[in-house]
Amino acid sequence: MGRWANDFIQSEMRPVYGVVFTRPAIHVRCEKFAHGRESVVDEEEPGHRVVSTTDATIAAVNSLMRPDRCVMSM
Numbered sequence: 001m002g003r004w005a006n007d008f009i010q011s012e013m014r015p016v017y018g019v020v021f022t023r024p025a026i027h028v029r030c031e032k033f034a035h036g037r038e039s040v041v042d043e044e045e046p047g048h049r050v051v052s053t054t055d056a057t058i059a060a061v062n063s064l065m066r067p068d069r070c071v072m073s074m
Helices: 003-017 023-034 054-065
Strands: none
Touching: 003 023
16 A cells, blocks of 8 residues: 555545544554454453443542552553
């Protein structure tokens, strides 16, 4: 896939999504679809964190961080 194809894909995505993928990321995605990928949804990958934003989780974090503002979160 050439540079023109990447530029075209970026120009089509920008009005819809605002922020777009980098050229290398677009190239990787196009290669996956060229080799049979059909889903646009990313699969879960090992090592990715599970994020949960429930009221209980928010309350627990607030109770830890509010008393000591020096606590760092990642």
